[in-house]
Amino acid sequence: MTETKVTMSVRSVSDSASVIDIQGEITSFAEDVLMDAYTEATSGGTKVIILNLDGLEYMNSGGIGLLVTMLIRANRQEQTLSAFGLTEHYQQIFELTRLNEAIKIYGSESEALAAANGAA
Amino acid sequence: MSEERADQSESRDAAHWAAPISKLEVADVPSGAVSLNVEGRHVVGPLQGFGQLWQKTYRVQLTGSEASPDDVVSHLKQNLPEYMPDNSRFYPSVTGVEPGEVVLINATLPGVPFSIATGVMVLYSDDESFTLMCPEGHPESGWNTFSAYDEDGVTVAQIQSLARANDPVFEFGFRFMGGAKQQERIWNSVLTRLADHYGVTVQVETRKSLVDNRIQWSQAKNVWYNSALRSVINLPIRITRRVLKRGSSA
Numbered sequence: 001m002t003e004t005k006v007t008m009s010v011r012s013v014s015d016s017a018s019v020i021d022i023q024g025e026i027t028s029f030a031e032d033v034l035m036d037a038y039t040e041a042t043s044g045g046t047k048v049i050i051l052n053l054d055g056l057e058y059m060n061s062g063g064i065g066l067l068v069t070m071l072i073r074a075n076r077q078e079q080t081l082s083a084f085g086l087t088e089h090y091q092q093i094f095e096l097t098r099l100n101e102a103i104k105i106y107g108s109e110s111e112a113l114a115a116a117n118g119a120a
Numbered sequence: 121m122s123e124e125r126a127d128q129s130e131s132r133d134a135a136h137w138a139a140p141i142s143k144l145e146v147a148d149v150p151s152g153a154v155s156l157n158v159e160g161r162h163v164v165g166p167l168q169g170f171g172q173l174w175q176k177t178y179r180v181q182l183t184g185s186e187a188s189p190d191d192v193v194s195h196l197k198q199n200l201p202e203y204m205p206d207n208s209r210f211y212p213s214v215t216g217v218e219p220g221e222v223v224l225i226n227a228t229l230p231g232v233p234f235s236i237a238t239g240v241m242v243l244y245s246d247d248e249s250f251t252l253m254c255p256e257g258h259p260e261s262g263w264n265t266f267s268a269y270d271e272d273g274v275t276v277a278q279i280q281s282l283a284r285a286n287d288p289v290f291e292f293g294f295r296f297m298g299g300a301k302q303q304e305r306i307w308n309s310v311l312t313r314l315a316d317h318y319g320v321t322v323q324v325e326t327r328k329s330l331v332d333n334r335i336q337w338s339q340a341k342n343v344w345y346n347s348a349l350r351s352v353i354n355l356p357i358r359i360t361r362r363v364l365k366r367g368s369s370a
Contacts, residue, residue, distance in 0.1 A: 061263065068282060069282075092140045095140060
């Protein structure tokens with residue numbers, strides 16, 4: 001049986017933004033962990049969810065699909081998703097799958113947070 | 121972030137993803153295939169289409185078979201065209217199901233009296249799964265993932281679609297002209313025949329989830345690339361070419 005190989009923790013970084021720190025692999029088996037993290041991140045009325053992908057070690061197409069469904073869920077709640085910490089490789093994946101057209105990518109947490117606070 | 125972690129990350133999944141591309145290119149056209157509506161097109165994902173976004177999962181448990189997930193996916197990569205029905209012919213390139221390769225598709229749709237030509241790109245491919253992503257003009261905007269995995273000692277084969285209709289014409293076709301049902305029949309058939317190959321008679325389990333019920337009206341312009349409309353416009357040209365070719369070889 002394939003095990004889930006990812007851990008995620010949530011930090012509230014401002015009144016309007018939360019960061020989900022991701023460590024490990026995002027594949028379809030990470031669904032429960034990711035959705036639990038999203039629920040926790042948005043429980044306080046957060047409007048901006050920032051994904052910290054600095055600890056991302058592996059992602060397949062199933063993982064990208066999870067990010068799409070999380071994005072749709074966030075948009076339905078009028079929340080936005082952004083991300084930082086992507087290697088050049090994962091930035092290319094976001095471009096190839098055109099996920100970058102909906103999830104803004106920043107170079108650092110401070111940039112992402114500044115954008116989130118500016119939007120609030 | 122450390123350079124060591126970056127290198128490790130890239131070495132593990134990098135080879136499984138298609139290289140960054142601007143537009144699709146069709147290198148060689150397999151015998152019997154019509155190459156149309158693929159060359160020069162951008163790929164489109166679940167976020168770029170017009171219609172409602174559906175996630176549909178079809179799976180079969182290959183109980184009693186000793187085939188591993190790797191065996192099943194390897195077999196499917198080599199034999200997918202044979203499992204597809206006559207009304208939806210797949211033509212992989214000579215390289216096969218490898219990241220970045222284009223698979224041409226010639227298919228018929230319910231209520232449409234001619235075949236439409238389109239294709240897909242291999243977005244991702246590893247030992248346990250491969251994903252085909254659609255181009256502009258394809259009936260769908262999104263991707264299909266073919267995979268196999270172990271579940272409590274039993275190999276499960278799965279096809280999962282995450283896609284929207286690309287434009288209003290295809291959305292109408294999916295909802296009201298039997299397009300969605302045809303698609304479901306196709307994937308059911310593929311998995312049933314796959315299971316049969318492994319000596320397993322089993323009912324395909326289907327789960328459908330409406331991920332996003334909103335229509336993306338801003339994407340109605342995608343109809344410009346509609347492969348069905350372009351296939352019919354191109355039909356007289358193709359017929360003429362065929363007649364001229366026969367005439368010159370007579």
